[in-house]
Amino acid sequence: ANEAAPADDAPASTLTGTLNGAGASSMDAAQQAWIAGFQTANTGVTINYEPSGSGGGRKAFIEGGTDFAGSDSYMSTEELAGEFASCVPGTKAVDLPVYISPIAVIFNVDGVDELNIDADTLAKIFSGAITTWDDAAIVALNPDATLPSATINAVHRSDDSGTTKNFTDYLGQAAETVWTEKASDTFPFPGEGAKGTSGVVDAVTNGTNMIGYADASQAGDLSTAKLQVGEDFVAYTPEAAAEVVAGSPLVADRAADDLALDLNRKTTNPAEYPLVLVSYAIVCNEYADAAQGELVKAYIEYIASAAGQTVAKDAAGVAPLTAELEANVAAVLATVK
Amino acid sequence: MSKRIEVNDLNVYYSNFLAVEGVSIVIEPRTVTAFIGPSGCGKSTFIRTLNRMHEVIPGARVEGEVLIDGNNLYGPGVDPVLVRRQVGMVFQRPNPFPTMSIQDNVLAGLKLNNRRMSKTDADDLTEKALRGANLWNEVKDRLARPGSGLSGGQQQRLCIARAIAVEPDVILMDEPCSALDPISTLAIEDLIEEMKSEYTIVIVTHNMQQASRVSDRTAFFNIAGTGKPGKLIEYDDTTTIFSNPSVQATEDYVSGRFG
Amino acid sequence: MSKRIEVNDLNVYYSNFLAVEGVSIVIEPRTVTAFIGPSGCGKSTFIRTLNRMHEVIPGARVEGEVLIDGNNLYGPGVDPVLVRRQVGMVFQRPNPFPTMSIQDNVLAGLKLNNRRMSKTDADDLTEKALRGANLWNEVKDRLARPGSGLSGGQQQRLCIARAIAVEPDVILMDEPCSALDPISTLAIEDLIEEMKSEYTIVIVTHNMQQASRVSDRTAFFNIAGTGKPGKLIEYDDTTTIFSNPSVQATEDYVSGRFG
Amino acid sequence: MTTVAATTIKARQRPGDRIFSSATLIAGSLILAVLAAVAIFLLVESLPAFVADPAEFSGDTTNFWSYVGPLIFGTIYAAILALIMAVPVAIGIALFISHFAPRRLAQGLGYLIDLLAAVPSVVFGLWGIGVLAPLVQPFYTNLVDWFGWFAPFAGPVSGTGRTIFTVAIVLAVMILPIITAICREIFLQTPLLHEEAALALGATRWEMIRMAVLPFGLPGIISASMLGLGRALGETMAVAMVLSPSREVIFQLLTSQNSNTIASNIALNFPEANGVGVNILLATGLMLFVVTLIVNMLARAIINSRKAFSGAN
Amino acid sequence: MTSVLDATPLTNSLTAGKLPRRSSLWILLASWAVSAAFFAMLFLSGNVDGFNIVGTVVFGTVLYCVAIYVLSRLVEGSRKAKDRLMTALVTAAFVIALLPLVSIVYTTVVNGLPAFLTPTFFTSSQRNVVGAGGGVLHAIIGTLMVTGMATLISVPIGLLASIYLVEYGRGRLARAITFFVDVMTGIPSIVAGLFAFALFALLFDDPGIRFGFGGSIALSVLMIPVVVRSSEEMLKLVPNELREAAFALGVPKWLTILKVVLPTSIAGIVTGVMLSIARVIGETAPLLIIAGFTSSMNYDLFGERMMTLPVFVYTQYANQGADSQAFIDRAWAGALTLIVIVMVLNGLARLIAHWFSPKLGR
């Protein structure tokens, strides 16, 4: 029923074809909303986005299996050094930030509704250095809370994930004395593992004395902790997340049109929430198949537009790009063919 | 050890089909009784009701009573397992357990009640039962081999050995010799003769010579036509049945004497 | 339609076990030949080699030749399927097809070979075969019911009807009456008598009266002991075998005349 | 007449037989070919893993064998636990349906159990996370409190119940219908002759089952269990969703540290894997293949050792 | 001819030692009552929060097993006691198996019904749907096509192979097939998916290949061994007597197999085929890899991505949007749909089996 083209629409778009993308599962819900929006406006187009994981998405794109990739991490230098099968030989691909989402620290502890936490304590909880909820460090941050003397069950992602990479990146930078592991897709310490964001949410919801981290849009009814930024305790908000991204510099030593961001995790500005995840759309500078290039360009332009970002905010609870970043992305896209 | 069997006005049904009607009969201890009659007249059906083996067939049921030494088999609270321990049975088709060795087949029934049997006891009992069934010489070297490797006749004798090994009070045999050669048959008949001193024996046979040779009394069953119930026509001393039966049908049947 | 069978120096093996050794025999067309002998002497084994049914048993094989009207059954390029259409077989144990109705069982030989026939032809053939097997009256009202619901004797007669429905040249019967009552047995024996005018018939039986009644010639098989091969001891006219055998073993066996 | 016989007995080749037997032979060989293709695929893709750079392995491991060891252990551990739970219950159910339940009920009951086979593994995953794990967690706490001195029940207890024991329960439920269905069909085929033989010896119903039904069905039970074991060894999504994994060999059943299974590990890490990482994961798949091979060899050996006594014929 | 006894003796030796009728029922109820009382006391004493129903039933049943065994042993002797114990255990096994079944079905129905009952659920795809709404038509079509094709591939191959094993195969090849079929059952589903993907990526030189037929091939790899194994077991159960009967009528081997052996075992074979379908119809991992993911309709098994129900369920659960309840509802409704589909197939198969199966006199 919903497959038929709308009958009495405004002048139909001339775009036709099928566009295939794959990559980060974090942005799947947003992608579905974008796809719906784009397909409604361009009834001749079918877009498939496969949430197969950032690494898998990048690999498929590089080998020419898909037209664009979604990725929680920007391309590595080795990846950039190689060939891109979908692109005109010799040309490269670029990272375009299109998706910003705060990562929430979620918890489920009997009798505790609010929790303040700082990076060091968070790092100690997840590395297993702090094992009970009434540990002095937590009590000191939450003098008013009635913390039970129960074991902390800290849940991490059991699958390799961009969320984990951003979480460990945050801990590694903001709590560098405590968290000595480098940022990685794989969670480096023991503890309770769960598959996918929804797995972590379910584990925290169904267990007792739980804490975990998850894409904020999925936190649902769970309580979320406030992070200490500077002197204040900051709850996640889309705006605070967008703010920290806006305040972050581009990664050095990359092509000028590659908008990979070096997130400022150590911010002390209480208006910013530094535990965020940025996902990139990865597209060719110049597509070997010009028709596909046109489709990709139109689609990613839509995604990065104010309209697209609003759709994503409504559908997936992500933080919209700041106007400045939006403009930067649009400028790069203008050169894509 | 032997028991008296008394059957009062027994009807046997398969679901709604009345297969055997109104049988009343008294079988004295330490006798051999032969059931004869044309195929389909309900001999197998009836003999199975004497140890409640018909209950294995879905839908089969009886009306009436069967008393073994005065105890009603179909009385309330009677345990068919106890009944069958006292009333053993040998079937028309040899049915040794294919998963057991020859020796285990012989001891199968015994092991149920007597789990811990010494090796020598077990061997003795095996030999005794197999000798009784005239099979010992043929299998004594391969007691540990599967019973299913034997020829049909050997298998049937194995089944007889298995039945007599548990030393029941009554032994029912449903055409036990129909798959046996004359020598084995002779052995079994001798065996029946011997066992008579201890057991009550009921045997179904198509072989009227056999009936006249082994049995003390003979019961003739007949059937009026297809779909009609089988009935006990005449029951008397074997000599009387074969020489001077009182019912015409019996005379007709046994005078086609042959086999 | 009848065929002559000639067997030359036949050995039958189960893998390495020599079950039957050095049998040579000539069976004339339009005769009934009976095989007798103690259990395990290889009667079943040998009769199966006459239509290559032994090949169904893994490891069973023959050496020597079997000629049917001069054609070697074991010659190169011979199709066992065609052999079996000409040489039919009835087994010791009744084995009707459980998936088929009584009528379909009778017609199985044709239907399974995808032969088409009109409804009336089929009905006629069914009736003829069932009458021949003396089963028509008992089952004529339930031709569409499954064959497995019949009693043992009825089942065996159904199998005989099935075998004669394909009108083979030779019919092999392995103790076909061992599960039958005298009336059915008599009917089958009459049938054999009738069929003799058209078919060559070979019958294995334990029943020496039966052998002497139905057969023209009798072959006596014997076995020296367990593990030894079975051998053809004597083969002659039935009257000679039963009245004046030339071998002592035959005399011993038939003089224990009974059954 | 002789001439007629000569032409009829020496048959033309029988095309039906030739075609049919060749078709079965081709089908059989095709299976071997597919399996060989899968094996070659795994082998070729695995080779780089055996010589991979130590840095390519996640965690503390530095070579393939120390990486795959705990996974092999976890795979077998979970599958064996599942089998231990499932086989007796499956035999019980099959017997209940074939020999205990009233005949008219039995069919419906069989259908009910077959329903379990219809449940997709994702749903088992969801059910494991959402229903089973929270349900058993309090029992685990009690077990650890009372029997913690017994090594497999040692603490600290998992706060969510998402342990290898829970996974084993889920796997057991998953393989139950497979084993049950096959056992049921086999038990129903036990020759009545043998059941009657046992009953006539004065066996109780259970003794009859011990004597006639179970021995007759034994090879089938083993085959069915192997089928179930195969499923348990290879189950991917349900394990990935339910298990809280770690990278060591862990005997404890009730903690949040559990040895992962090979299939689940592939599912968890494949999406983000690249380069040699992919080869390493596929090499673990090859190891699972080898494990299955060995397990089946053992099972075959058991069946064959009792061949002479099998119920066939 | 008969003498009627005036009265049957007062004691019937054949009844010696028997628990009264229905005693097992009373003992069961009593056990549950005791167990309930125990758990109620625990609950009232405040040691546990909530009355534990599962615990009551489990503990009560264990108590019953012990009680019936002990009582029967005292009254009826050890053999009868063992029989009663095993009866209790076998019945308990059945009930135990029903618990997860009921729990899963209940969970699925309760969670799945809201979305299942929406009017668009069976008439539309997820194309252009954001948040609540939409349907699973695309996934139903995909599942039916992919699984149907897998069945078309696997059943002939599997059945023929099992016929080879039982009827023709002797010697090494047969042994090899038997053995490797078992090994094949151990191929993890995800490896089957990766294999199919690698195969077609190579064949079509397309590193991003996704299409429904590839999914069918992956599922076939998982399905074939189940078909072979179960059919083989069923064929082996056909008595040799029946084959001999047909051979003796001059029926060629292939017709014997086709018309005697297969019909006799058809019920078991159909059960096995259903099992194999059930085995693969719920597979997620391989389809994610080779059949792909789309929210639009696709009727072409040989081109482009094709949605299937398990992938639908998984992605709806794994990647929830802001309105997460809508996604979870759809996930459960998808699961419910899948279960209903298998149930219907199962019912059909049973009917088929019933029509063709042997009409046994027993």
Ligand SMILES: Nc1ncnc2c1ncn2[C@@H]1O[C@H](COP(=O)(O)OP(=O)(O)OP(=O)(O)O)[C@@H](O)[C@H]1O
């Ligand atoms: N399981 C059954 N269900 C329904 N009817 C049956 C069953 N078994 C036997 N019958 C019918 O009951 C009647 C008696 O059969 P039964 O087997 O007792 O005869 P029989 O005298 O033993 O014959 P035979 O000498 O051939 O063994 C027959 O008409 C038969 O068709």
Ligand SMILES: Nc1ncnc2c1ncn2[C@@H]1O[C@H](COP(=O)(O)OP(=O)(O)OP(=O)(O)O)[C@@H](O)[C@H]1O
């Ligand atoms: N399938 C088989 N494999 C191995 N040996 C067998 C097989 N069938 C029969 N035998 C053996 O071959 C010999 C001959 O057996 P066969 O069944 O031909 O005897 P028979 O004369 O028909 O006996 P009966 O009168 O009991 O039917 C016996 O020693 C028997 O144990």
Ligand SMILES: [Mg+2]
């Ligand atoms: Mg009978």
Ligand SMILES: [Mg+2]
């Ligand atoms: Mg024989």
Ligand SMILES: O=P([O-])([O-])[O-]
């Ligand atoms: O987007 P994820 O890689 O965290 O699932």
